[in-house]
Amino acid sequence: METEELQNIVKEIEIFTSGEDYEALLSKLQYLDENFTNPTKENLKKTNIGVKLNKLNKSSSNKEVSALAKKLVTKWKDIILKNIKKHQKEAVNEAASPTKSSDKITEKSDLAVDLVEKIPEKPRNVDIDSIKYELYEAPIIRNKVLKAFYNCLAAETSLPSDEVFNICKSLEQSIYEASAKTAGHYDEKAYTNRYRLIFSNMISKKNKELKIKLLRKSISIQWLMECEAKDLAPEELKKKLAKIDEENLFNAQGATLERAATDRFQCGKCKQRKASYYQLQTRSADEPLTTFVECLNCGNRWKFS
Template identity: 35%
Template sequence: MDTKEVKSTVSNLEKAVDDSTILKLLNILHDDVQPTEKLLRETKVGVIVNKYRGHNNPQVSSLVKKMIRGWRDAVQAEKNSRKKASASPSASTSTATSVASTPPPQNKASLSSSSATAPAPALATRSYVGPRDAKKDGVNTQIYDNETRNASVAALYGSLAVERQDPSIHILAIAREIENAVYMAEYSKVNESYRNKLRTFIMQIRNKKNPELRERLLSKQITSERFIKMSPNEMAPEFLKKEIEKMHKQNLFDAQGATEKRAVTDRFTCGKCKHKKVSYYQMQTRSADEPLTTFCTCENCGNRWKFS
């Protein structure tokens, strides 16, 4: 069956209601479809057929499971054959290259003299492609008997390694220090508090906009014990700290600007103590065409009143 025929059969299958029609169409697909990755992607036949896996009719569900299993195996075999085909030329090329680059044999005297005078080879610098993590770096994080602690160390390693080129052994050491500090702070227990704290710390460290935090941790400007006691504001990147400070100053200014300006006068008389030293301020408390409301406070007894 070509792509067009498969799509047509799938369309009829979606419209089918009775079990006999569904079984008939499924058998057609089972017998006539030659599954390839391209065909399955274009027609989405696997997606449609898979919907009948939990069908009430056991014949339908059994046939669907058999079809899906067979198609999956066929596609996997296709992928494996492609991999083998692509690997063969590269293997032969590398073999030819190694043979061509093999130096001619030398006598023992020349080898000993050259080894004595030749400088020691420099250590190769590893160039990391893509995001780093413990598995890609070949780092063993199976340190403890507790899997949660091991997973925490691995997650901390991946967070500390974001956009970093530090040696793996150094990153692992810092990750272990942080995890152990949290573990000890929780009285050597892996509990919900332990998990929540580590989730928070991992998110803060992993933040790509906060390279300063990773730098401070890996350079040990911040100790692990100090780090686990820091507030989110203290961990925030410098640009965010400046924004928070700016907002705080603006809010403080706005709050001060909203304070009522009071004036002291002797035009009003306190109805309670009859003193004339009265402070007042005015506000528009009603509609714009109404007069201002005057709020008075007696500076002598503290009595308050208002009038319009």
């Protein structure tokens, strides 16, 4: 089902809900049950249909509508989680399975891979390894960044010093060039921000995999120039964030204001007594709450204190 059709269905559901046309609402939900078989995080977020049905499940006075809305939300969530697990499993299998290129790995490259994670017998840094890192006259910060990168990477690898330093030079040069893209010249703030983002993750004891990827050159430096902080997080943290994201996707109602249905208020427009309301403290704490009311019949809104 295309995104545009889903958006139209969301609009129809809102109309049927406000008019309490339960027959039409049930028909539309049954249509979704039969035809919307490709739910993804992307199309649910874009159309907001998961949130709408979650709200319908909690607020509808019609038991059939509420039950079917709940069924659909649960069904879509299960499909999305199943697909995520499937992709994760495929990624693990792909990483574990031998490739054509791996059949041609030489003894030299095998040794290099082993050296990446081999802890050096003696401490390593720019002074001990005699690294001439002061390559730039200005800005001086570039030399300091080269030193920081080398000391961090070399400390936990037995790769030759020239290989490690070449990685550091490529990384620093890319940060420098990326900082000039927006302004057209070196931007100290952009340079510093990108360096701090990468280095803070690089030195983290919980993110050792980032250093390994850099040393193995299995991570694109260009990607490092464009990624966000969450992209550099350790895999364990990424999984936790993904789980939270999934929960939020279907519990977005928790991020909205709780509304209650009532017949206490009469709409000044259509004179009906079918409304929902919520209250907020919009002024100082010793002032009364402000009540916001929405007519469920015509959509008219008003407030009072």
